Amino acid sequence: MLPPAGPFIESPLAPGPVSRPGPRGFRFQDLTVLGTLDKTYILAQGPDGLILIDQHAAHERVLYEALKSRGPAAAAQTLLFPRVVEVTPLQADWVKAHLDQLAQAGLMLEPFGGASFMITAAPAALAHADLEAVVAEAVETLSPSKSFTNPQAVREMALQVMACRGAVKAGAALAPEAIAALLVQLDEIAVSSHCPHGRPLWRLMSYQDIRQSFRR
Amino acid sequence: MLPPAGPFIESPLAPGPVSRPGPRGFRFQDLTVLGTLDKTYILAQGPDGLILIDQHAAHERVLYEALKSRGPAAAAQTLLFPRVVEVTPLQADWVKAHLDQLAQAGLMLEPFGGASFMITAAPAALAHADLEAVVAEAVETLSPSKSFTNPQAVREMALQVMACRGAVKAGAALAPEAIAALLVQLDEIAVSSHCPHGRPLWRLMSYQDIRQSFRR
Known part of the structure; x- marks a missing residue:
């Protein structure tokens, strides 16, 4: 899914140390939440590996969609x-x-x-x-x-x-209920790959990559 | 730290998607445990990022050191x-x-x-x-x-x-107390980078890499 056209769109994603979000193949609310890293990234276990969700970017997208979907x-x-x-x-x-x-x-x-x-x-x-x-x-x-x-x-x-x-800031501690609510909201919106500024909401670190890094 | 010389030593580590363990700069028991991924990897927050610990490899090294340190x-x-x-x-x-x-x-x-x-x-x-x-x-x-x-x-x-x-197997659920005990034991042994077979015990996914992958 592409980020929406707008003045803040940045250049295409550079390859990072973790896999890019592809077609999801899972529901956010079905993930097993493991915890929050640095009060910034929600860590969750998905069918294909470890999923890191940027809490601010995710909430920002949820809010943006909510704001936009309502008529003036x-x-x-x-x-x-x-x-x-x-x-x-x-x-x-x-x-x-x-x-x-x-x-x-x-x-x-x-x-x-x-x-x-x-x-x-x-x-x-x-x-x-x-x-x-x-x-x-x-x-x-x-x-x-x-x-x-x-x-x-x-x-x-x-x-x-x-x-x-x-949107909730990076560095703000999220209660488990707030995380659960955010995941449900992410499932309800159409664009759940990038925030309105074009940054990814989540990243997958696949089991395969993890196993490889441990030489399993 | 190098793995001990032995018949099971494998080739040097291939570069993986996460950083290699370097000089630690932290104590395992000071890490904030976030949870366990796939009943195989302990996830913990460290000073420099997300740390994944292979529960089997880590326990194997702890046992090996315990067995070896005692005289016959x-x-x-x-x-x-x-x-x-x-x-x-x-x-x-x-x-x-x-x-x-x-x-x-x-x-x-x-x-x-x-x-x-x-x-x-x-x-x-x-x-x-x-x-x-x-x-x-x-x-x-x-x-x-x-x-x-x-x-x-x-x-x-x-x-x-x-x-x-x-050693505890990958896929065996570990109680929080068992994880805490394992981290303390890891701090007590000299070689806490690789298991006796030469596989890494833990991996660091640095905050910098994570931020970069989210284009923060």
């Missing part, structure tokens, strides 16, 4: 307790000119005086994220771009930033 | 309940001619009529092993050899066979 209307969920985010004066001008495009991505902002904005609605998929930080980073990432004339590009980039910022 | 006298522990092992008539002739050399390796056998022998004493390190099977395999491996004139070679080969046969 359904994406935004009104906040019970609106929050205020402050940006720079230059960014504020950009936000004011792009309120519609941001709303298309599910981020509803209202001018709140000066360079402040009230977040009145946000995608439900970001319910557990630090929304102020997500909005601040989305604005910082998007505002320097000159694509004022391309609402679709703004939406796409906003979705990517939201997914990246909203 | 101390190696043999009288059995409370002697057991009888049957070999082929040809093997029986060989055993009768090599009772002394086998005793040097800690295996005390007494002719028990026909092609049967009573095991009266065995190395304490094999207390939990299937002694009849160990003796049968030792005899089967050693008896075709022509090294009747080299008691040292018989002892060395007997130690290797006993270590291999007495």
